[in-house]
Amino acid sequence: MTKRFYTCTILLLLILLLLLTACGSAPPAPSPTPEPAGSGEPLYLLYSGDTWDGVVLQGGQVLARGDVGLTTDAASGQAAGYYIRTPVQEADGPTYHYTLYRPDGTLWLDCGTQEPSQALGRWISLSSVGFYEATGHFIDPDTGETRLDSYYLVNETAPGQYLLASYAYEDPAPPLLVDEDLNVLTEFTSWTYAYVYAGDPFLTLSRSYEDEEGYHNEYALYDLTAGEFLNYDPYDSATLPGGYLQVQRLSDDPEAAPRYDILDPDGKMVVRNTEERHVFYTPHLQAVENGAGDGITLHGACEGEVCRDIGMLGENIYLLFTDGEFRLLDAEGHELSRTMTHPEVFTSATDGLLLLEWPGMAQLWSPDGLLWEQTLGDEEMIYLSQLYSAQGADGGTRYRLYHYYGTFSSTSLLDENGGVLLDGLSLMYTTGVPGVYQVRKGFERGLMNEAGEWLWSESIFTDATDEIDDMMW
Amino acid sequence: MKKQRRFYWLIPLLCLVLAVLCAGCGGAEASQPQPTAEPQVTHAPTAEPSPTPDPDALFTLADYPRVDGSTANLPLMAQVMADTCGIPLEEAQSYVSASKTANSWRSLISGYADLLLVYEMPDAVKEEWEASGVELEITPIGRDALVFMVNEQNPVQSLTQEQIRSIYTGEVTNWVDVGGEDLEIKAFQRDATSGSQTLFVKLLMGDTPTMDAPTELRPGMMGALVDGLALYNNEGSAIGYSVYYYINEMYSQPGLRLLAVDGVTPSAESIANQSYPLLNEFYVAIRADEPEDSPARQLYNWVLGEGGRAAVEAGGYVPAAPLPGGDDPAVCSYPLK
Numbered sequence: 001m002t003k004r005f006y007t008c009t010i011l012l013l014l015i016l017l018l019l020l021t022a023c024g025s026a027p028p029a030p031s032p033t034p035e036p037a038g039s040g041e042p043l044y045l046l047y048s049g050d051t052w053d054g055v056v057l058q059g060g061q062v063l064a065r066g067d068v069g070l071t072t073d074a075a076s077g078q079a080a081g082y083y084i085r086t087p088v089q090e091a092d093g094p095t096y097h098y099t100l101y102r103p104d105g106t107l108w109l110d111c112g113t114q115e116p117s118q119a120l121g122r123w124i125s126l127s128s129v130g131f132y133e134a135t136g137h138f139i140d141p142d143t144g145e146t147r148l149d150s151y152y153l154v155n156e157t158a159p160g161q162y163l164l165a166s167y168a169y170e171d172p173a174p175p176l177l178v179d180e181d182l183n184v185l186t187e188f189t190s191w192t193y194a195y196v197y198a199g200d201p202f203l204t205l206s207r208s209y210e211d212e213e214g215y216h217n218e219y220a221l222y223d224l225t226a227g228e229f230l231n232y233d234p235y236d237s238a239t240l241p242g243g244y245l246q247v248q249r250l251s252d253d254p255e256a257a258p259r260y261d262i263l264d265p266d267g268k269m270v271v272r273n274t275e276e277r278h279v280f281y282t283p284h285l286q287a288v289e290n291g292a293g294d295g296i297t298l299h300g301a302c303e304g305e306v307c308r309d310i311g312m313l314g315e316n317i318y319l320l321f322t323d324g325e326f327r328l329l330d331a332e333g334h335e336l337s338r339t340m341t342h343p344e345v346f347t348s349a350t351d352g353l354l355l356l357e358w359p360g361m362a363q364l365w366s367p368d369g370l371l372w373e374q375t376l377g378d379e380e381m382i383y384l385s386q387l388y389s390a391q392g393a394d395g396g397t398r399y400r401l402y403h404y405y406g407t408f409s410s411t412s413l414l415d416e417n418g419g420v421l422l423d424g425l426s427l428m429y430t431t432g433v434p435g436v437y438q439v440r441k442g443f444e445r446g447l448m449n450e451a452g453e454w455l456w457s458e459s460i461f462t463d464a465t466d467e468i469d470d471m472m473w
Numbered sequence: 474m475k476k477q478r479r480f481y482w483l484i485p486l487l488c489l490v491l492a493v494l495c496a497g498c499g500g501a502e503a504s505q506p507q508p509t510a511e512p513q514v515t516h517a518p519t520a521e522p523s524p525t526p527d528p529d530a531l532f533t534l535a536d537y538p539r540v541d542g543s544t545a546n547l548p549l550m551a552q553v554m555a556d557t558c559g560i561p562l563e564e565a566q567s568y569v570s571a572s573k574t575a576n577s578w579r580s581l582i583s584g585y586a587d588l589l590l591v592y593e594m595p596d597a598v599k600e601e602w603e604a605s606g607v608e609l610e611i612t613p614i615g616r617d618a619l620v621f622m623v624n625e626q627n628p629v630q631s632l633t634q635e636q637i638r639s640i641y642t643g644e645v646t647n648w649v650d651v652g653g654e655d656l657e658i659k660a661f662q663r664d665a666t667s668g669s670q671t672l673f674v675k676l677l678m679g680d681t682p683t684m685d686a687p688t689e690l691r692p693g694m695m696g697a698l699v700d701g702l703a704l705y706n707n708e709g710s711a712i713g714y715s716v717y718y719y720i721n722e723m724y725s726q727p728g729l730r731l732l733a734v735d736g737v738t739p740s741a742e743s744i745a746n747q748s749y750p751l752l753n754e755f756y757v758a759i760r761a762d763e764p765e766d767s768p769a770r771q772l773y774n775w776v777l778g779e780g781g782r783a784a785v786e787a788g789g790y791v792p793a794a795p796l797p798g799g800d801d802p803a804v805c806s807y808p809l810k
Contacts, residue, residue, distance in 0.1 A: 377533060377535025377536065378535065380535050405537070405568075406536075406537075406539075407538070407539040407540070408534075408569070409568075410567060410568065424567050425567060426567040440567070441563070442563040443547070443548070443551075459723070461544070461547075
């Protein structure tokens with residue numbers, strides 16, 4: 001071996017030694033400043049069970065407690081900030097002062113005596129509603145710019161499009177359709193009031209006037225998709241189970257019998273100018289209301305039969321007859337099952353689950369059939385409702401099952417298949433955040449996920465009024 | 474030979490490069506941003522599947538009587554329901570509710586409640602009751618204490634009843650007059666119809682008029698009272714009162730301390746042996762015309778039996794009466810008329 005060989009070997013060994021110690025001994029670089037706990041997390045507002053005071057939470061931290069509220073962004077549906085309301089004495093009498101904060105706790109806007117009810121992009125909608133006067137406007141807290149005095153946000157009519165109406169009690173300004181930056185898209189000149197439910201394709205307009213013949217109210221239906229007025233009475237138009245819309249034609253003859261059109265979900269007319277008032281419509285099965293409330297006559301798949309109730313259960317159809325017979329059909333009207341219940345049976349119907357209940361018994365049905373049945377005591381009742389404002393953690397539909405024992409009650413959360421996710425709750429409210437609910441269970445209240453884990457909780461006695469009896473509740 | 478030389482020098486060079494890279498990796502791990510702390514997730518107790526109703530249970534949930542009462546008796550209501558219906562305690566805790574002292578008495582008198590677990594009837598309700606002509610059966614089942622709380626920094630450990638009265642009449646306004654520091658006394662009071670206020674008047678003030686308190690010293694919520702008691706600075710230091718069970722079992726907060734009264738510190742022991750001076754019972758009550766076989770009467774009898782006493786003790790309360798052969802002194806029944 002040469003001298004160089006030994007030299008290289010020693011160097012190699014030294015380097016190997018360096019390799020073995022390098023990873024373990026390198027001093028950690030300083031951590032960057034950690035994000036504030038909960039930043040970017042949604043804001044939650046929980047109400048005390050004992051008072052109307054609330055708790056604003058973010059990421060498990062209490063941001064504010066007391067007379068508080070959230071300012072929700074109409075575009076995202078999430079809270080943009082929170083406000084604290086404090087009683088003040090003004091020259092006109094007692095009122096409230098509102099202060100709006102960003103989720104990081106910094107002051108966003110001193111709102112004075114106007115409530116920051118909603119946010120829309122960079123705008124905050126401020127309002128003050130009293131018995132004799134209502135005021136409001138939109139303000140950009142960062143620039144101080146204000147717009148649209150006396151307007152408030154009614155609802156979102158389409159992504160990026162919003163309906164505004166005027167607060168003014170006398171000579172209200174016309175309703176407007178605006179974009180997210182409050183640029184006016186449509187002005188409903190000569191109309192004074194407008195309303196739309198979120199997701200509906202039509203909005204309702206109204207106005208009042210007085211002439212020598214007296215006081216008059218007029219209504220109109222406006223197609224948001226087509227951008228045109230429809231010649232229908234908005235107060236006798238209804239979405240039928242199955243997604244079809246039945247509209248009543250306007251008539252100049254007040255003595256004439258009502259006549260209807262039925263539109264499919266795309267707005268195409270499928271039934272034209274009929275005197276029959278439908279309560280259900282699908283291409284394979286239709287149901288028409290009999291005169292004097294004398295049942296519902298079926299056409300199509302069950303031609304001529306008269307039932308008591310009809311509706312959709314998922315993609316299937318259910319029928320309930322006067323003698324208590326319960327029938328499940330597929331979307332094309334083919335019978336899937338037939339069961340006898342009870343003549344006094346009543347229903348709690350939702351889009352995906354159906355509760356049948358009669359004295360002493362309750363049954364829960366899904367589109368696939370009977371899920372369970374349960375005997376009930378004399379004072380017991382069960383009620384099923386769909387949580388339209390909530391989504392499950394998996395994006396699925398959620399339902400509330402309310403069990404009333406006569407002197408107390410229990411609430412359960414069900415998934416879209418009727419499976420029990422949460423049980424034994426005193427209270428349950430949706431929070432607007434998928435899969436998170438405000439609950440009371442035992443002597444704890446707070447936020448719970450669908451796995452039954454507390455995300456935040458406190459004792460129900462934390463702000464109990466401890467024997468104060470001067471409240472109605 | 475030349476080829477061997479180049480080979481030999483290449484190996485340590487490659488190893489050196491690897492060593493540098495390795496040292497860099499160890500440091501880079503440390504420089505990655507620390508993950509944002511996950512919110513604390515507390516796992517709720519695994520919910521038991523709804524148990525098969527206990528065939529030996531006194532009641533089913535459907536025939537359980539309408540029970541009402543005071544906030545401080547909510548844990549007892551839950552224990553009684555759990556024991557008599559054969560359900561888990563947490564489930565019973567979800568079901569129980571309290572209209573609070575005054576309204577629960579009113580509910581019993583008017584028939585909207587069947588049985589109460591409740592504290593002293595406020596004077597205003599006594600007048601309503603006497604006017605109603607409804608007869609009630611009322612029996613003490615537990616004992617609680619009127620307790621006074623101060624900020625834990627307050628050096629005052631004990632006050633006599635006379636000193637407390639002097640504070641609440643406004644005669645004494647500075648802690649230095651009762652052995653404390655030179656700080657203004659902020660004497661919190663409660664609403665006139667609250668259970669705590671009823672005991673405060675009955676056990677301590679009697680006919681002695683209490684000074685008027687500004688709104689901020691009449692908090693509606695325990696949180697506001699505690700916030701006031703948390704104050705200990707040049708602006709003053711507060712004193713407030715509530716019932717022992719509530720403060721000790723239901724809403725304990727750091728920073729508060731219970732005062733001894735006449736040298737006796739409130740505790741379960743001093744309440745049980747009646748050495749603490751400001752004591753009062755709480756009660757079980759039904760309408761006197763409840764039939765023998767009614768659920769309310771059955772529950773009333775159960776509460777007054779061994780099962781009820783066990784429930785009182787299990788709930789952390791001090792029983793009002795000893796079991797036969799026990800060492801506790803006998804409780805005196807409370808005449809409400």
